[in-house]
Amino acid sequence: MALIDLENVSKVYDHASKPALDEVNLHINRGDFVFLVGASGAGKSTLLSLLLREEEASAGQIRVAGNDLQRISHRHVPHYRRGIGFVFQDYKLLENMTVWENVAFALEVIGTKRSTIKSIVPQVLEAVGLTGKENRMPHELSGGEAQRVAIARAYANHPAIILADEPTGNLDPTTSVGIMEVLEAINRTGTTIVMATHNEEIVNSMRKRVVELHGGRIVRDEENGMYDSALYFPDTETEQKSRLEQTMRAVREINTVVTSSMDAVQSAPAQELLADDDPDEGVARLARSVHAGRTGRYGEAFAPAEETLTWGTGIIPAVSEEAEETEEAAQKVAVPAPPKPPIPPTPPAAESTDTDTTDAHTKEGE
Ligand SMILES: Nc1ncnc2c1ncn2[C@@H]1O[C@H](COP(=O)(O)OP(=O)(O)OP(=O)(O)O)[C@@H](O)[C@H]1O
Numbered sequence: 001m002a003l004i005d006l007e008n009v010s011k012v013y014d015h016a017s018k019p020a021l022d023e024v025n026l027h028i029n030r031g032d033f034v035f036l037v038g039a040s041g042a043g044k045s046t047l048l049s050l051l052l053r054e055e056e057a058s059a060g061q062i063r064v065a066g067n068d069l070q071r072i073s074h075r076h077v078p079h080y081r082r083g084i085g086f087v088f089q090d091y092k093l094l095e096n097m098t099v100w101e102n103v104a105f106a107l108e109v110i111g112t113k114r115s116t117i118k119s120i121v122p123q124v125l126e127a128v129g130l131t132g133k134e135n136r137m138p139h140e141l142s143g144g145e146a147q148r149v150a151i152a153r154a155y156a157n158h159p160a161i162i163l164a165d166e167p168t169g170n171l172d173p174t175t176s177v178g179i180m181e182v183l184e185a186i187n188r189t190g191t192t193i194v195m196a197t198h199n200e201e202i203v204n205s206m207r208k209r210v211v212e213l214h215g216g217r218i219v220r221d222e223e224n225g226m227y228d229s230a231l232y233f234p235d236t237e238t239e240q241k242s243r244l245e246q247t248m249r250a251v252r253e254i255n256t257v258v259t260s261s262m263d264a265v266q267s268a269p270a271q272e273l274l275a276d277d278d279p280d281e282g283v284a285r286l287a288r289s290v291h292a293g294r295t296g297r298y299g300e301a302f303a304p305a306e307e308t309l310t311w312g313t314g315i316i317p318a319v320s321e322e323a324e325e326t327e328e329a330a331q332k333v334a335v336p337a338p339p340k341p342p343i344p345p346t347p348p349a350a351e352s353t354d355t356d357t358t359d360a361h362t363k364e365g366e
Pocket of ligand 1: 014016038039046
């Protein structure tokens, strides 16, 4: 069985004239990275809300890690949610807590021992490049830094699933590359990622599975997919935008080809020229696309799943009523410390004036 299974799922909000989701069938395996795309109002956030059990389906069946979400009791919902990390467009950090406290709090509420929290928090913050900013308050962070705190918080418990709703929606393209780099690195540890986005450049660079919604229905489900918002359902505005973007993309591709050909002549091995088709080269391609240059700062900082199987409680499997009763006891189970991730290399000084991508390293210890 897939990790996430939706069978004929529909959602009709109260007083709505048409369904927000209409007979959706979707199966997502452990370790998948899925982009949910589609125009505003297509149903992306609704789908994520159902998976988080913030909303209940009006019809159909949703199973996540064996939990039947229609049958889960209200009492058990918080317990279920602890196995899922959620990242929002507007970060949703606790404004009266420092960076360190925001991440620590996520572990505290699931009953993690203080000594374990003390060892995990610095490691997770280091992994997302925020060492040195532990004592900052959320209002003292750039958007990219705030989103990295949110991701650190979502990942601290090493969940089996991270749901992200437009995580780059408030960020500039260069900062978005850093966020995608962190999400990609997390995905490589075995965490399934489902990310709703409008960002065509990210989708087209990352070449992950693309699930496109339109009017609450899945109209496309494609491995290594692309996204052109005007391709399937054009209107005048998106068509014009699409034509402009196609032209810009063509110009960028010419630049990339010229640059990589020159680099190749000078130094690169032949297989690097093939990287543009490689789904594993998504972040590098995105970085080239937005001219951010170097990547790979975070990828090495996340330990693979095999080394971190005991890190956190992960997704909570389906529970019986007795298991629910022992939930409190289960919360008190100590979470062993994860292996210490290697320190990410210090990136070169950024060309951009945005401090986000370099700040965490260059000002380390401030
Ligand atoms: N709480 C709600 N009550 C009533 N209708 C809602 C509610 N939330 C969403 N809808 C409606 O459901 C449909 C799907 O909305 P949803 O937010 O899931 O789309 P979306 O694809 O995430 O859009 P966006 O990209 O703008 O966030 C829309 O028609 C929206 O107006």
